[in-house]
Amino acid sequence: MSITIALAGNPNCGKTTLFNDITGSKQHVGNWPGVTVDKKEGIYRKNRQVTILDLPGTYSLSPYSAEEIIARDYIVKEKPDAVINIVDGTSIERNLYLTLQIIETRIPLVIAVNMMDEVEAKGDVINCNKLSEIFGVPVIPIVARSGKGIKELMDAAIEIANAKKKPNYLDIFDDNISGAVERIAETLEDPKEEDRIWKAIKLVEGDSIVTDSLPENKKAFVAEMIKTAEKSADGDTEAKIADLRYKYITNTVKKAVKKGALDHAETKSDKLDRILTNRILAIPIFAAVMYLLFSFTFSENFLMIEGLPSPGIWLAGLVEAGWGTLTGWVESALVSLGASDWAFSLVIDGIMEGIGAVAGFLPLVLVMFLMLSFLEDSGYMARVAFVMDRLFRHLGLSGKSFIPLLMGFGCSVPALMASRTLDSDKDRRITMMITPFMSCGAKLPIYAMFAATLFADSNKTLIVFSIYMLGLVVAILSALILSKFVIKGETSSFIMELPQYRIPTGKSILIHGWEKVKGFAIKAGTIIFASTVLIWFLSSFNFNGMTDMENSFLAYIGNSFKVIFAPLGFADWRASVGVVTGWIAKENIVATFGQLFANIEDEAVLEAVMAGEEALPAIKDVFTTVTAFSYMAFNLLCMPCFAAVGAIKREMGSWKWTLRAVGFQMLVAYIVALLINVIGNLIF
Amino acid sequence: MSLAMVSLGETRRISEFTGKEDLKRHLQDLGFVKGEEVKVVGENPSGMILLVKGVRIALNRGLASKILVA
Numbered sequence: 005m006s007i008t009i010a011l012a013g014n015p016n017c018g019k020t021t022l023f024n025d026i027t028g029s030k031q032h033v034g035n036w037p038g039v040t041v042d043k044k045e046g047i048y049r050k051n052r053q054v055t056i057l058d059l060p061g062t063y064s065l066s067p068y069s070a071e072e073i074i075a076r077d078y079i080v081k082e083k084p085d086a087v088i089n090i091v092d093g094t095s096i097e098r099n100l101y102l103t104l105q106i107i108e109t110r111i112p113l114v115i116a117v118n119m120m121d122e123v124e125a126k127g128d129v130i131n132c133n134k135l136s137e138i139f140g141v142p143v144i145p146i147v148a149r150s151g152k153g154i155k156e157l158m159d160a161a162i163e164i165a166n167a168k169k170k171p172n173y174l175d176i177f178d179d180n181i182s183g184a185v186e187r188i189a190e191t192l193e194d195p196k197e198e199d200r201i202w203k204a205i206k207l208v209e210g211d212s213i214v215t216d217s218l219p220e221n222k223k224a225f226v227a228e229m230i231k232t233a234e235k236s237a238d239g240d241t242e243a244k245i246a247d248l249r250y251k252y253i254t255n256t257v258k259k260a261v262k263k264g265a266l267d268h269a270e271t272k273s274d275k276l277d278r279i280l281t282n283r284i285l286a287i288p289i290f291a292a293v294m295y296l297l298f299s300f301t302f303s304e305n306f307l308m309i310e311g312l313p314s315p316g317i318w319l320a321g322l323v324e325a326g327w328g329t330l331t332g333w334v335e336s337a338l339v340s341l342g343a344s345d346w347a348f349s350l351v352i353d354g355i356m357e358g359i360g361a362v363a364g365f366l367p368l369v370l371v372m373f374l375m376l377s378f379l380e381d382s383g384y385m386a387r388v389a390f391v392m393d394r395l396f397r398h399l400g401l402s403g404k405s406f407i408p409l410l411m412g413f414g415c416s417v418p419a420l421m422a423s424r425t426l427d428s429d430k431d432r433r434i435t436m437m438i439t440p441f442m443s444c445g446a447k448l449p450i451y452a453m454f455a456a457t458l459f460a461d462s463n464k465t466l467i468v469f470s471i472y473m474l475g476l477v478v479a480i481l482s483a484l485i486l487s488k489f490v491i492k493g494e495t496s497s498f499i500m501e502l503p504q505y506r507i508p509t510g511k512s513i514l515i516h517g518w519e520k521v522k523g524f525a526i527k528a529g530t531i532i533f534a535s536t537v538l539i540w541f542l543s544s545f546n547f548n549g550m551t552d553m554e555n556s557f558l559a560y561i562g563n564s565f566k567v568i569f570a571p572l573g574f575a576d577w578r579a580s581v582g583v584v585t586g587w588i589a590k591e592n593i594v595a596t597f598g599q600l601f602a603n604i605e606d607e608a609v610l611e612a613v614m615a616g617e618e619a620l621p622a623i624k625d626v627f628t629t630v631t632a633f634s635y636m637a638f639n640l641l642c643m644p645c646f647a648a649v650g651a652i653k654r655e656m657g658s659w660k661w662t663l664r665a666v667g668f669q670m671l672v673a674y675i676v677a678l679l680i681n682v683i684g685n686l687i688f
Numbered sequence: 689m690s691l692a693m694v695s696l697g698e699t700r701r702i703s704e705f706t707g708k709e710d711l712k713r714h715l716q717d718l719g720f721v722k723g724e725e726v727k728v729v730g731e732n733p734s735g736m737i738l739l740v741k742g743v744r745i746a747l748n749r750g751l752a753s754k755i756l757v758a
Contacts (some may be wrong), residue, residue: 064717097740098719246716274729283732390746393734497711498748502737
């Protein structure tokens with residue numbers, strides 16, 4: 005018989021790590037609250053009949069932000085066969101608050117007390133048998149990071165699910181509140197008693213979603229009951245209920261947990277926080293971290309050592325050289341097979357040139373992702389969000405918006421999804437509109453291509469850095485304008501749990517990096533491959549058959565866009581085509597340029613291109629340094645790739661807001677590129 | 689007095705919250721309940737880091753000023 009088990013717990017309690025252990029899947033784990041913003045499904049690797057669901061982290065079943073609602077709705081409405089509630093043993097009191105609320109739903113439950121290794125290190129002793137006796141559910145100690153206790157946990161969960169065993173009824177509330185709950189439950193019409201009682205508790209708590217779902221004729225009665233209860237609770241039943249739950253927990257913890265001597269001692273995390281969130285040092289340290297991240301990825305003179313390539317640049321050189329050799333082999337193979345002109349052209353000019361252009365930049369993307377995931381996994385991101393809060397408040401945003409924006413340097417799609425953790429519609433909308441202004445990994449190849457071709461060695465890093473900064477500055481100005489004039493409203497308060505710093509496991513970082521690179525490789529193999537073939541066809545044919553590029557379909561199409569882009573300084577038809585193929589995937593621009601600008605007949609040029617010495621000399625005929633900068637800026641800021649637009653649509657939940665966002669991005673891109681072209685030509 | 693005025697290293701008890709309902713509920717979910725002890729373990733221009741029920745929680749200054757302590 006197949007069963008479904010849901011994982012629920014506070015944010016950052018180790019749910020996703022446990023999910024990966026149980027299912028053998030490779031979901032990304034970060035050390036900041038809100039990694040799981042959507043529910044994810046997997047299969048227990050030791051029993052294929054068991055489906056596992058990873059729910060977003062939530063502090064309570066009275067949801068506060070959008071992703072918390074997903075968790076609650078699933079537990080209450082869909083009713084899995086059992087819930088595994090993961091409890092962080094190092095902060096057991098706070099974590100049990102959610103546990104009590106899950107017990108109130110009367111769903112079959114198993115409690116997993118996680119981070120037992122850290123609990124022991126702290127000198128605490130948690131008596132799981134005692135907890136089990138009090139709650140009437142199995143309580144299993146585990147260490148999700150090492151996989152300890154997982155087998156026992158799953159056995160217990162499957163047993164509970166099959167037996168449909170419900171938790172104990174806990175005597176948490178006082179007579180007033182229990183009385184009101186009972187009387188309200190009697191008037192409700194849900195078929196099951198446990199649903200009636202759960203709803204009644206939420207009504208007494210003043211839960212707006214449950215109250216709104218009540219039929220009109222019941223509302224008055226419920227309000228009356230709450231008022232009666234309130235009289236004896238000196239004003240506020242909701243606060244009283246929270247208070248009673250915590251009192252119950254305090255008593256339970258007294259019975260089952262022995263606190264060690266180190267309980268209130270300053271931890272290593274506290275010591276680190278005194279430096280990393282220090283009022284003076286915090287921002288300079290963050291700037292230094294970002295600088296290191298960039299120089300690790302792009303620097304030609306790594307660690308200020310003349311001529312030493314950074315790991316990113318070094319790897320990129322290797323891949324480019326490898327691809328050059330491969331292209332050489334394919335070429336000679338084609339010649340010896342006697343391939344026709346068009347077949348040779350398709351394979352070499354189209355496929356090898358197009359995909360090779362993207363493959364060469366893959367290492368840069370990989371290094372960037374590895375660095376970002378190290379920051380995420382360590383717990384530093386949450387601190388940065390906090391440190392940035394003051395600055396962001398001036399922009400009309402909360403510091404929490406910083407996390408999606410920083411993730412935007414990796415890829416806009418997960419970054420846009422992370423905006424779900426923000427606490428107000430205003431924050432969410434503005435953040436989503438400006439997240440694509442962060443230079444994502446796919447835009448990096450565009451800059452690298454222009455930098456290698458048009459700018460002197462000494463300026464390359466500066467050019468790439470300045471385009472990243474341009475994105476940041478435009479994002480800041482946009483946030484200011486949007487929050488002042490377009491999307492008004494109150495900025496949400498900053499409340500964020502700061503997780504303990506952890507040294508990320510190599511496994512976790514590699515999983516993260518591999519997932520991203522795999523994503524890029526799949527893109528290169530599918531849509532980029534398809535569009536290179538399409539571009540090759542459109543640029544090699546017209547109605548009369550095979551022709552030279554200047555008379556092709558593509559030249560015709562590109563030329564019709566010229567008028568629009570001429571004021572921005574790139575009137576060439578190939579540049580226009582690049583903008584359009586960039587919407588399929590931004591790194592596609594490089595593939596397109598590789599195809600349209602490469603002069604394959606010239607062997608010497610081909611070799612130079614492949615060795616990464618001089619990317620595409622033919623670009624020099626069309627772009628100056630000023631128009632190249634304008635072109636980079638336009639592609640950075642204009643509509644992101646379709647995948648990201650899709651993410652905006654999903655998260656905004658409306659076409660109206662999606663179109664507004666894209667329209668805004670187009671407008672900003674045009675204005676900025678125009679300014680760069682006009683002002684740049686005055687100066688240079 | 690408000691929590692925002694408590695200095696680094698001091699511990700106080702929460703007496704009241706003067707802000708909006710949904711924020712109050714969220715703070716309660718995180719352990720900020722009446723009578724609970726909070727310790728200020730960090731401070732910077734953004735706000736403060738508080739130790740509540742063994743967990744470190746960062747709040748911006750505006751929010752901290754809405755929490756009254758005794």
